[in-house]
Amino acid sequence: AQKVTQAQTEISVVEKEDVTLDCVYETRDTTYYLFWYKQPPSGELVFLIRRNSFDEQNEISGRYSWNFQKSTSSFNFTITASQVVDSAVYFCALRDFGNEKLTFGTGTRLTIIP
Amino acid sequence: NAGVMQNPRHLVRRRGQEARLRCSPMKGHSHVYWYRQLPEEGLKFMVYLQKENIIDESGMPKERFSAEFPKEGPSILRIQQVVRGDSAAYFCASSPGQGASQETQYFGPGTRLLVL
Numbered sequence: 001a002q003k004v005t006q007a008q009t010e011i012s013v014v015e016k017e018d019v020t021l022d023c024v025y026e027t028r029d030t031t032y033y034l035f036w037y038k039q040p041p042s043g044e045l046v047f048l049i050r051r052n053s054f055d056e057q058n059e060i061s062g063r064y065s066w067n068f069q070k071s072t073s074s075f076n077f078t079i080t081a082s083q084v085v086d087s088a089v090y091f092c093a094l095r096d097f098g099n100e101k102l103t104f105g106t107g108t109r110l111t112i113i114p
Numbered sequence: 115n116a117g118v119m120q121n122p123r124h125l126v127r128r129r130g131q132e133a134r135l136r137c138s139p140m141k142g143h144s145h146v147y148w149y150r151q152l153p154e155e156g157l158k159f160m161v162y163l164q165k166e167n168i169i170d171e172s173g174m175p176k177e178r179f180s181a182e183f184p185k186e187g188p189s190i191l192r193i194q195q196v197v198r199g200d201s202a203a204y205f206c207a208s209s210p211g212q213g214a215s216q217e218t219q220y221f222g223p224g225t226r227l228l229v230l
Contacts, residue, residue: 004156035218045157045205045221091156100147100170102207102219104156 002027004094006105013082014113021077021108023092029053031097034068034075039089039107051075079110087112116141118208118222119188126228127196135191135225139208146189147219148181151203163189164211196229203227 003026013019025034036048049059051068059066063083067076079086089109093102119138127133139146145164149157159173163183174181178196183189193200203226207219 037221042223043203043226044223045207047218047220050218093157100145100162101159101173102147102149102157103159104149106156 002094002096002103004092004103004105006090006092006108008108009106010109010111012111012113015084016081018078018080019082019110021079021090021092021110023075023077023105025073025075025092025094027094027096029096033095033097035093035095035102036066036075036077037091037093039091041088045091048077082112084112084114086110118143118206118220120204120206120222120225122225123223124226124228126230128230129197130195133193133196133200133227133229135193135204135206135227137189137191137206137208137222139189139206140220143208143210143220145209145211145217146183147207147209148189148191149205149207151205151224153202157205160191193227196227198229201227201229 005024032053034051038046038048049066056068056070063080065078089107091107092105095102118140121136125133147162148160150160151157161174161181162170166185178194180192203224205224206222209217209219
C-alpha cells in the first residue's frame with residue numbers, strides 16, 4: 001500500500017531563513033513518481049516538481065531544491081532565503097507506475113514571518 | 115493557455131439537495147481526476163475518467179456520488195442528497211493521457227462545498 005508522511009504539521013520561520021520540509025513515503029513498487037504541490041492561501045494547487053524513482057539526482061530551481069534519497073525513502077524540499085510569498089501549505093504526493101491515482105501527505109503549513 | 119477550470123468556486127447546499135460540480139480540463143488533456151480535501155487534511159483520490167469512460171472509481175463513496183466525462187462538455191461530479199459530512203473542497207485535475215502513466219496532474223482551483 002502507498003503512504004506519504006509529512007511529519008511537520010506547521011513550520012514558522014523568519015523571512016530570509018532557509019527551511020526544509022520533510023516527506024517520507026512507502027511503496028512496494030520499484031518504479032514510482034514523487035511530487036510536490038503548493039497550496040497558497042487562495043486555495044489552488046500549484047505543481048512544483050515531479051521526480052521519477054529511477055532518477056536520484058537532486059534538483060535545484062531558483063530558491064527551491066529537492067533532495068531525493070531512495071535509501072531512506074525521503075523526498076525533502078528546501079527553500080533558501082525564504083520570502084513571505086512562500087507562505088502556503090505544501091503537499092508531497094506519490095504515484096506508482098501504472099496507477100493513475102496520487103496519494104497525498106497531510107501537508108505542511110509554512111508561515112514566513114516578515 | 116487556460117488551466118483547469120472548475121465551477122462554481124463556492125457552492126452552498128442544504129441537506130438533501132443535489133450538488134453538481136463541473137471541471138473543464140486543460141486544452142489537449144483527455145484524462146480527468148477528482149479529489150476531495152476535508153478540512154485540515156490532504157487530498158484523497160475519488161475517481162479517474164477518460165472521455166465517456168470511468169477508469170478507476172475506487173475512491174468514490176458507494177452511494178450518492180457519481181461522475182461522468184462526456185464526449186462533449188466538462189466532467190461532472192454529482193452528489194445527491196448531500197449531508198454535512200460532504201462539506202469539503204473538491205479538486206479536479208487533468209493530464210495529457212499520452213505515453214506512459216507518469217504525466218503530471220495539473221489541478222484546478224477547486225470547488226468549496228458547504229452543506230448547511
